[in-house]
Amino acid sequence: MKRLIAWISDLRVAIGLLIVIAACSGLGTLVPQKESAELYHRVFDAEPWLGLFNGEQILALQLDHVYSSSWFLALLAWLGLALILCSWRRQWPALQAALRWIDYQTPRQLSKLTLAETVVCDDPSARLQRLDALLAAKGWQLQRHPDRLSARRGVSGRVGPLLVHAGLVVLMVGAAWGSLGGQRLERYLAPGNELELLNSRGESQVTVTLKRFGVERDPAGRPEQFRSLLRLDPGSAAQAETHEISVNHPLRYRGMTLYQADWSLAAVQVQLGKSPILELPLQSFPQLGEQVWGIVLPTRPDGSNPVLLALSSEQGPITVYSADAEVLGSLIPGAEATEIEGIPLKVAGVIPASGILLKRDPGVPLVYGGFGIALLGGALSLIATRQLWAIAEPSAQKLHVGGLCNRNLTALALELPGLLAAVG
Structure with missing residues (x-):
């Protein structure tokens, strides 16, 4: 058992674990996370990831949720155990030894x-007393002992490594708690629609209503920024709040x-001939492009001779295709009606939808706390621990002085002659 504990707490093992965890964390940025199983089959079955893993293998290896996978959490637990054992076997005894006075x-x-x-x-005795007073002033x-003294400075630096280990353990506990107990929800909302969020007991926690959504585009028509104006109602109108979110401003x-994660097109408002304006839902057509939405409309009362309205922006244009994939015309939202297959067709407007990502991570306070503890420990570790001893030998008319320092020994070597000269 002692050999196993010694191996687990070995510094080389801990460094190896850190490298493995860092490499595995990179997998989470290369493979889409927490998507539907259909997406992994659609993307990776035809072209396996790295030429090795198809959709089924990615799901089996839990690469679709790396940070909450059993093997990743096991690596974190192993590293946490290694840090705890290292602190117990090495850092804590080192701190205890540093706190004990050594009497030469x-x-x-x-x-x-x-x-x-x-x-x-x-x-020598008088000079020893002056050295005592000088060190106390610094x-x-x-x-103190008769004819000798022991002095030390910067003992708090010995606490640093222990705090670094403790901070890393707290950070990993927070990360694991967030992965296991956190929630993630992504929904598309059109203006006027709302989303009710429930707590763990199934009770309404807050209602999120999208009041306004806009897409800011550059002169070439490419999206630059998305902005959503949200109303959050926790159940009381007096407590309702209105906030705006945008990309990089959650x-x-x-x-x-609440993050502004994505956007899509929700519905199109069309008028067929002299009919009322109809608001019809749009659906994604990935076979036509990455961001292409559309709707199939019949042009005959019996539902025959359908046409496809396809668009990639709320500004248009809207391309109309026949059943044989021929382009029949182009429509501009808000423009006059265009005759398509003998029917005047007008697009009154296009309604965009805001993609809102909601995350709840109970481990965030522990993660930030762990970072803070580790940073404090790192800062304390920079403090050099200096030790100094002096012995007066009156019979030989000599004062003997010696010193140690765990880091920056040169600075102590330069300071020691100055101290002796100051008491001379």
Whole structure:
């Protein structure tokens, strides 16, 4: 068991785990996450990912939800266990050792230290007292004995590695909790439509209503920004709030985050001859292009001779195709009617839909807290722990001084002569 614990807590194993987890995290950016099974079969069955994995294999290996997959969470648990064991076996004993005072009692012991100097003087005891006062004024901690002293500074730096490990463990717990207990919902809303969100008990938590949605385009007609004006009603009209979200500007509300994720076309308003304006739903036609929507309309009372209205923007144009895929004409929203297959056809307008992504991640406070703890530990780790000992030898008229430092030993080596000169 001891050998197993030693192997798990080995630094090389922890570094290897970090590399593996980083590589696996990259898979989540390369493979679409949490999509429908049909999408993975449609995209990867014809062209396997990396030439190796088709849709069925991606689903079997849980690559469709990497960050919440059992094997990824197992890697996080392994790394967390390695950090805990390393802290317990190495960092905690090192901190305890740093907090214990070391009392060197003979000049011979000081001579073996990395930094050691001997000063010949008439009154070593008086010089030792002046060194004591000088170190105390500079903020050193002191432990005094007759004719000798021990001093240290920067012991808080020894807490740093322990805090870094603790922060990483808290961060991974938060990430795992968010993956297992978080929620993700993506819906398309047309202006005027609403979405009711329920809590874990099935009770209404908030109603999200899309009041306005707009697509900002560049002069070439390409989408640049999407903006949605949302009304959030938690059940009381007095508490209802109105907020705007856009790409890269999400809204955080009662533990949820609402993102402007996508857009689509919801419906088209058409008029056939002298009929009332009809609002007809559009559907996606991926076989015609990545962002192409359309609707099939019959041109005869018996439903025969259908035509397809296809468009890729709420601004138009709308291309009309016959059943034989021939272009019959082009319509502009808001323009006058155009005769198609003997029927005047007018498009009064196109209604876009906002793609809103809602996320609830209960692990976010732990993730941010873990980052904060790890950053604090990293900052403390930069503090050098300095130790200094001095022994007065009146019979030989000598003052022996020695020192150690866990990092930046050169700075202590440069400071030591200055201290001795200041008390001389």
